[in-house]
Amino acid sequence: MSSSLPAVLRPLTRAVTYTRWVHLLIATVAGVLTGYLRYEARHAGAGVWLWYATLPVPVLMLAALVPAMRRVEGVQARLLLVPGPQDPEGRATAGISTAPSRSWRDRGRTAGWLLLRLEAGVAVSALTVQLPTLAVAFARAAAGQRSAFTGLPAIEAPHWWYGLLVPLPLVVLFAVVVGAGSLMAAAAPLLLGPSAAERLASLEARTERLLEHNRLAQELHDSIGHALTVSVVQAGAARAAGSDEFTDRALAAIEETGRQALEDLERALRLLRQDAPRPADRPALTEAERLLESARAAGSAVHAEFGGPLETLPGPVSREGYRMVQEALTNVLRHAGPVPVSVRIAAGADTLELEVRNPLPGGSAVPAGGDQGRGLRGIRERAALLGGEAETGPGDDGEWRVRVRLPLRRLG
Structure with a gap:
């Protein structure tokens, strides 16, 4: 069935698109937990995402020093970034290690991975919330209703032609999710891949x-x-x-x-x-x-x-x-x-x-x-x-x- 779809729509039918999306959303949890420790983060509107992207960084850098963190991230990456059956030699996920950190180089690469995952996850999570909200705002404006959503500019002059813009935020969100998921899948072997000693x-x-x-x-x-x-x-x-x-x-x-x-x-x-x-x-x-x-x-x-x-x-x-x-x-x-x-x-x-x-x-x-x-x-x-x-x-x-x-x- 998926082979008959246009190439641009084919990722919609692939389970890995959605597991990678989940992997990125999970990365925002650390930002949410630390962001809500600050009073401003609960009232800053769209600026809350900036707190989510910066506040957890020191905590994640300390977590990267724990050897088991590399194992945890490797297991998640294998399950969500490259899911599916593996052959007996494990070649499907051979580029992602699930061993704990054994050197400072391993810890440094784990820290880089946690930082990349946080920033990409917060960006995708923000767009996952804001872009569908923008599509709803366009739909309301097309129906003749004024809309004002937190973090988005208000639409004071509703008009039917806003209906033409409704699919645009969803298309952008879909493209961002596919691109960010591919980026994380490509970065995982570089930052979580086996060291020379492991190989x-x-x-x-x-x-x-x-x-x-x-x-x-x-x-x-x-x-x-x-x-x-x-x-x-x-x-x-x-x-x-x-x-x-x-x-x-x-x-x-x-x-x-x-x-x-x-x-x-x-x-x-x-x-x-x-x-x-x-x-x-x-x-x-x-x-x-x-x-x-x-x-x-x-x-x-x-x-x-x-x-x-x-x-x-x-x-x-x-x-x-x-x-x-x-x-x-x-x-x-x-x-x-x-x-x-x-x-x-x-x-x-x-x-x-x-x-x-x-x-x-x-x-x-x-x-x-x-x-x-x-x-x-x-x-x-x-x-x-x-x-x-x-x-x-x-x-x-x-x-x-x-x-x-x-x-x-x-x-x-």
Whole structure:
């Protein structure tokens, strides 16, 4: 409907025009309260608006020193100057901060905003009262009645042609309201916008969220990929064996692996729904035995060697180490099948060492897709983020090796 109206009338149909008008009228409250403290303000006619525009200034300057005032003004500006639904990132009102003042610069900008809002609000409020009154005076004069309203010149000689002037004050009021509202909406990001420190903090928080989401995506890849690989290997082995007993064991292993994958999926989804993920919910190296059992259930003969107090490892190292072992075993099952695997997890005083070895299929130098997949790259990335290093590739003895060394001292 509004699209068919002339552009000059379109603001009449927009709710934001009226919320901005309300925002400006509210600004006059401080002037009214302080103005009525003076006797003259109650009898000065149109001059009362001058009192309203000047008397509250010292009070507002003192109020700007209160850190919470910036939050109050920011909330009002967001609700009334730029109302409407916001996207998840808050971009619709990203230019207006709702944080309290943290520096004298913030307080100075808040003082400037309060002063601008007061003066613009008093001007708009005065016109909101006087211009409709003037339209009524013109209408009375057009009807042949003399009019004398406080603050307006008296019309001593009424005439019908005054009727032509009736719409003029209302048009002027409409133009002033739209213009003043647009002015306040443009000034709000300048005077109430986030400081450089706030923008930096917001950017860092957003970066942390993106990194956390990327990490969860990697974990889902590792966990679900491991479960699917084990299930595929188990199903293929059961079909080839043709044994009811082996098939039952394979189905039990698939069921257990699927249950663990569902737990990991639920954990990841729960973390995504929370503002502050809880890393303690993630599996650690103390639970590595379930990975080994999963590989054994898929048909691999797993030889494991554990050394050192794994339960005392720093949380980030233990959790990331678990995922590295999981991905290394998944890589073995995916590219080499149910072959013998050697796993060594050794926690020393300064270093955690992880090693997964398996014979190369068919004597090939590199398993198909081995070093090109996301999994091995993820192992190297995890190690680098912890200040360690990871080596993946074929050894001289015809085995594929994944070796990881992670420092403990700096994280302990």
